[in-house]
Amino acid sequence: MRDPFVVVGGDAAGLSAASKCKREDPDREVIVFEKGQWVSYAHCGMPYFVKGEVDTLDELLSLSPEEIDERGIDLRRGHEVLEVDTEAETIAVDGPDGRFEQPYGDLLIATGAHAVTSPIEGHDLDGVHTMHGLDSAAAVRAHLLDPDEDALADMGGEDFVDRDLVERYGRMDPPETVAIVGGGYVGVEMAEAFVAQDLDVHLFQRGGHLVPPFGESVADVVESELREQGVTLHLGEEVERLAGSEQVDRLVCKSGDALDLDCxxxxxxxxxxxxxxxxxxxxxxxxxxxxVDDYGRTSVAGVCAAGDVAEMRHAVTGEPDWVPLGLTANRAGRAIGQSVAGDSEPVGDIAGTAVLKAFDQECGRTGIVDEKRAREAGFDPVTETITSRSRSGYYPGAAETTVTLVADRDSGRLLGGTIVGTDRAAIRIDILAMALEEDATVADLERADLAYAPPFAPVWDPVLTAAKVLRGQL
Amino acid sequence: MRDPFVVVGGDAAGLSAASKCKREDPDREVIVFEKGQWVSYAHCGMPYFVKGEVDTLDELLSLSPEEIDERGIDLRRGHEVLEVDTEAETIAVDGPDGRFEQPYGDLLIATGAHAVTSPIEGHDLDGVHTMHGLDSAAAVRAHLLDPDEDALADMGGEDFVDRDLVERYGRMDPPETVAIVGGGYVGVEMAEAFVAQDLDVHLFQRGGHLVPPFGESVADVVESELREQGVTLHLGEEVERLAGSEQVDRLVCKSGDALDLDCxxxxxxxxxxxxxxxxxxxxxxxxxxxxVDDYGRTSVAGVCAAGDVAEMRHAVTGEPDWVPLGLTANRAGRAIGQSVAGDSEPVGDIAGTAVLKAFDQECGRTGIVDEKRAREAGFDPVTETITSRSRSGYYPGAAETTVTLVADRDSGRLLGGTIVGTDRAAIRIDILAMALEEDATVADLERADLAYAPPFAPVWDPVLTAAKVLRGQL
Structure with a gap:
């Protein structure tokens, strides 16, 4: 199909699609509309920018607008897409010069996601942050600086950043006590960032455990780690409201417990x-x-969706699922760009593979690890957890590594797993992710000829030990 | 079958089999004959014992004779098996009290391997070592000590070690210049050990590259690393002889080049x-x-073989192969022990997965990476090598990581791969090992939902990037 390939959203999925399409079909007109100023940036790097390990916002950009231009992509920042008319095959765009209609030949919706803040009352007070988008990261870092430091000059990104927001937070006194509401990825990573900035850090989690997608065996280790690093955990505490006159100064839980804070x-x-x-x-x-279908196509011909706004098929259940993660967005975008250019490419399945750094603990998860979820998908789950060492016991640096595997009793099929430890633990989850891609059984995993050398792994890698124990239960 | 289960060889394969059989069938009589004094020790730990990272020989023992006794295994050290009579189903044993015949019901041959020293003339001079067995490791460490130190007291293993050998080397002056002959696993690991002991280290390799099983892309990096660490490499130099009156003092190559040395x-x-x-x-x-067959059985009923003395089936070629490695021995031994106890268990295939620490470089290899070898096995190999980063570029510690993948052109099947880098590179080889276990294609690998988080991996892990590039060539 000719006419332009129009992409709504200028981040991972959108620009991967635009770039791939242009590379495969250089004559095709490709237009990308981005509501904000930032494009192609690394969401997952933001906590490390606040922590101070990443110096400037610019480092978090995968591609500059100039590089995107060099690829022949017509990037329009500051253009918000308001409506899609699938009959007329046009979109309504609100740009700096007003509203206009843009026809499309192919359309990709890659509008991403937004951070949830309701139902927490007071979330719009000054000093209450989210971590979604580089402006939010810039605001947090500006807030942490002394008012006499020039926040804008120090953090880079001058051409894109919301200067008013940064300057406003830059003028505030740096906080001493911060409450993190929510103990998922963002909460845990930001706890590390705030501890590095010498704040008194309190983390509130409604449920009884942190990082629910990783299951209890990982959560136990992460919780111990955070406490050891000086984070005060408030587990099983639902936050009702944040209070303050203009700037937040108090957090109140449903239980009635409260905390004075300034961020x-x-x-x-x-x-x-x-x-x-x-x-x-x-x-x-x-x-x-x-x-979407296997090629990222929506229910309307000519319209695809990818990234955090779209579902994907789960490799284990075979059912649609929504697991918004970085590789998924990049891969789906790239595949759609290729398909739009004429060479059909499936977007692939997801396994929900994720890794998380919780201070010194490396955590990984993939597949279905929640037994309830597994039963809903028609499996009869069996779970085993083992703890062994990351290296030969006599070799310096051998660290406790905990592996949980879940399999289906009848078929022996591996459904998912988690891992946690301080020594090369996270990357080991990829062994399981590869196994899930191949619908491997626990017996297959147990038989895999994995690596052994004293500095890197014991004779029986923790993953093999877990497979051996789980297979004994099937 | 009743009558004793007799095992020849008391290391990884032999004791894994004996232990598993006893656990599954506690009433079965299990006898293990071991020629030497050492049992169940970690070969792969020896370089680190010489380096000084492992303090004592005892730490390298997986099981003590007492623990083996507690398992109900009748362990006879100092018993050399001389002959097998498969008709009579007996073995001839030379023990401390003389020669005797031992009947067997099931027999496992797990006699391991020995270090090759010929055709190098002078290999029996004093000061010429191998690294095979704990006595050889003890001899090297004793040689490195000052004569006034008590080698025997410092290194442990008193109940087993060849005291005469250790005392003899303990009396010698410590060497200043050492030549390592051979640039495989042992050569590279011992180079690290000798450099740590402040020796002037020369490594001689007959071929043009170190670590041939890892291919050139890894060898290039390893060679640079060794040179940077102060090792003098002599590549393409075949050693003809070692010379000296009683103790070695000179090495002579076929090219005529020579080196004065004292070890x-x-x-x-x-x-x-x-x-x-x-x-x-x-x-x-x-x-x-x-x-052997899929169950480790030899061509004679009732006789199995496992570990470094036996072939195994290669997962990629489906043909018998000989790749003596630790996990293989443990796994095959364990499976045979289970089968002997009545619950048949295949020994599994091998992929030749191996990892190697070369100072700060982590190397991994699995499957078939040599194109000639791949062609001999009936494949049409296509190879791609990429270098990318181990983490997001903006995250501290991102390190260059080089991945080579080999696939069959027609089927797209992954045949093997290598990896080298300083940041969690080696353990990533397990992703490929798992893929080989499942006969995965390069497209399968490219689609795998691998982990991404800035501290651990970029959005596209180096393994995925390599798969993407290789798939483009198929």
Whole structure:
């Protein structure tokens, strides 16, 4: 199909698609509309920018607007797409010069997600942050600086950043006590960042454990680690409201417990930005994200969706799922760009593989590790957890490594797993991710000829030991 | 079958089999004959004992004779098995009280391998070492000590070690210049050990590259690393002889080049200890190791073989191969022990997965990476090498990581791969080992949902990047 390939959203999925399409079909017109100023940036690097390990915002950009231009992509920043008309095959765009209609030949919706802050009352007070988008990261870092430091000059990103926001937070006194609301990825990573900045850090989690997608065996280790690093955990505490006159100064839980503070970070989840498909025939899936097929196509011909706004098929259940992660967005975008250019490429399945640094603990998870979830998907889950060493016991640096594996009793199929430890633990989750991609059984995993050398792994890698024990239970 | 389960050889394969059999069938009589004094020790830990990172020989023992006794295994150290009579189902044993015949019900040959030293003339001079068995490691460490130190007291293992050998080397002056003959695993690991002991280290390799099983892309990095660490490499230099009156003092190459030295370590390979099957109907494979089936059974009923003395089936070629490594021995031994106890268990295939620490570089290899070898096995190999980063570029510690993948052009099947880098590189080889276990294609690998988080991996892990590039060539 000719006419332009129009992409809504200038981050991982959108620009991967635009770049791949242009590379495969250089004559195709490719237009990318981005509501904000930032494009192609590394969400996952933001906590390390606040921590101070990444010096400037610019370092978090994968591509500059100039590089995007060099690829022949027509990037329009500051252009918000308001509506999609799938009949007319046009979108309504609100740009710096007003509203206009843009026809499309192929359309990719890659509008991403937004941070949830409700139902927490007071989330709009000064000093209450989220960690979603580089402006939010810039605001947190400006808040941490002394007012006499020049926040704007020090953090880079001058051409893009919300200067008013940064300057406003730059003028505030740096906080001493921060409450993190939510104990998922963002909460744990930001706890590390705030501890590095010498704040008194309190983390509130509604449920009984941190990092729920990693299951209890990982959560136990992460919780111990955070406490050892000086974070005060408030588990099983639901935050009701944040209070203050203009700037936040108090947090109140449903239990009645309260904390005086001068900064809060809310990380209780994200939701897909599906606003522009409301009222169109483009269907959402059960998760609330846009439903797509194996090629990222929505229910309307010519319209694809990818990244945090779209569902993907789960490799284990075979069902649509919504697990918004970086590689998924990049890969789906790239595949759609290739397909749009004429060479059909599936977007691939996801296994929900994720890794997380919790201070010195490396955590990994993949597949289905929650037994309830496994049963809902029609499996009869069996779970085993083992703890062994990351290296030969006599070799310096051998560290306790805990592996949990879940398998289906009847078929012996591996459904998922988690890992936690301080020595090369996280990257080992990729062994399981590869196994899931191949629908491997626990017996297959147990037989895999994995690496052994004293500095890197014991004779029986912790993953093999876990497989051996789990297979004994099947 | 009743009557004793007799095991020849008290290391990884032998004791894994004995232990598993006893655990599954506690009433079965299990006898292990071991020629020497050492049992169940970690070969791969020896370089680190010489380096000084492992303090005592005892730390390298997986099981003490007492623990073996507690398992109900009848362990007879100092018993050499001389002959097998497969007709009579007996073995001839030379023990401390003389020679005797031992009947067996099931027999496991787990006699391991020995270090090759010929055709190098002068290999029996004082000061010429190998690294095979704890006595050889003890001799090297004793040699490195000042004569006024008590070698025996410092290194442990008093109950087992060859005291005469240790005392003899303990009396010698410590060497200043050492030549390592052979640039494989042992040579590279011992280079690190000798550099740590402040020796002037020269490494001689007959071929043009170190670590041939890892291919050129890894060898290039390893060679640079060794040179940077102060090792003098002599590549393409075949050593003809070691010379000296009683103690070695000179090395002479076929090229005529020579080096004055006071110590040499020969690590030019190992060969299976198949002596006891000579003259029996037990067949050897093409490799010269004992041929076995999927259950580790030799060509003679009731006789199994496992560990460094036996072949195994290669997961990629489906053909017998001889790749003597630690996990293989442990796994095959364990499976045979289980089968002997009545619950048949295959020994599994091998992929030749190996990892190697070369100072700060972590190296890994698995499967078939040599194109000639791949063609001999009936494949049409395509190879790609990429270098990318181990983490997000902006995250501290991101290190160059080089991945080579080999695939079959027609089927797209992954045949093997290598990896080298300083940041969690080696353990990533397990992703490929898992893929080989499942006969995965390069497309499968490219689609795997691998981990991404800035501290651990970039969005596209180096393994995925390599798969992407290789798939583009298929």
């Amino acid at each position: 809060a970070l809310v990380g209780i989840g994200i939701r897909p930005n599906t606003g522009i498909v409301e009222g169109t025939p483009i269907e959402l899936g059960e998760s609330g994200a846009i439903a | 040499a370590l020969v690590g030019i390979g190992i060969r299976p200890n198949t002596g006891i099957v000579e003259g029996t109907p037990i067949e050897l494979g093409e490799s010269g190791a004992i041929a």
